[in-house]
Amino acid sequence: MHGPVSAAWLLVALCLASGAYCLLRMRTRGQEGQGAAGEALMGFGMAVMAVPAAFVTLPPVVWFAGAAAFTATGVHAALTARRSPHHLHHLVGSAAMVYMSLVMAAAPAAHHTQHAGPGGLPAVTGLLLVYFAGYALLAGVRLIPAPAAAPGGAGPVSGPPGWGERAELALVCRLTMAIAMVSMLLAM
Numbered sequence: 540m541h542g543p544v545s546a547a548w549l550l551v552a553l554c555l556a557s558g559a560y561c562l563l564r565m566r567t568r569g570q571e572g573q574g575a576a577g578e579a580l581m582g583f584g585m586a587v588m589a590v591p592a593a594f595v596t597l598p599p600v601v602w603f604a605g606a607a608a609f610t611a612t613g614v615h616a617a618l619t620a621r622r623s624p625h626h627l628h629h630l631v632g633s634a635a636m637v638y639m640s641l642v643m644a645a646a647p648a649a650h651h652t653q654h655a656g657p658g659g660l661p662a663v664t665g666l667l668l669v670y671f672a673g674y675a676l677l678a679g680v681r682l683i684p685a686p687a688a689a690p691g692g693a694g695p696v697s698g699p700p701g702w703g704e705r706a707e708l709a710l711v712c713r714l715t716m717a718i719a720m721v722s723m724l725l726a727m
Contacts, residue, residue: 550589550719557715558582564709577612577629578712584609584636585719588643602644609636628674628713635667635720642727658727671720678714682707 561579584605587597613633620626642659 544591544593546722547589547591550722551586553715554582554586554589554719556582557712557719558586560708560712564712574616574623574625574629575709577616577633578716580608580612581632581636582712582716584640585716585723588639588723589719597643599644602640606637606640606644609633609640613637631667631670632716632720635671635724638663638667639723639727664724664727668721668724671717671724675714675717675721678710678717681710682714 558579558581561575561582564575565579567575587605610633613630616626616629616633620630638659646658
């Protein structure tokens with residue numbers, strides 16, 4: 540990753556926090572717990588990618604291992620996309636992680652420490668940028684609260700949801716990772 544070191548460390552912290560929250564979501568049952576493992580892996584993988592190159596330069600075998608792991612999550616997302624359209628987003632995210640892992644594996648060590656020119660294919664990078672920027676905008680709009688319903692006797696209240704069961708927190712996590720993906724693609 541290129542760019543200011545302080546911004547890279549902030550991106551690392553943001554991705555680690557997103558990955559940790561996704562691990563918490565894995566404990567929940569139902570819609571919000573599904574897919575949380577893949578999102579946790581993506582958050583932690585993005586954190587590794589965002590570590591400043593001045594701090595550590597990982598060997599290509601690490602990037603190939605990351606590409607293999609995200610290929611496996613992509614295959615899983617493709618197989619489960621029939622049941623839930625949200626897994627299509629996981630498929631695109633996994634493909635983006637495979638792409639970025641392979642770009643980082645192919646880059647010479649000098650590329651990680653200097654601005655040696657852009658990495659990756661501009662058309663693929665551009666398409667991924669458009670997708671994740673659009674996803675971030677859509678997720679941001681979905682976070683705008685809906686008008687509150689009038690209080691009424693709609694049935695018994697079961698109490699507030701737990702941390703992992705709050706749909707808006709899961710959406711914030713996805714929004715955070717989409718924004719992080721855009722910044723990482725821009726820095727390639």
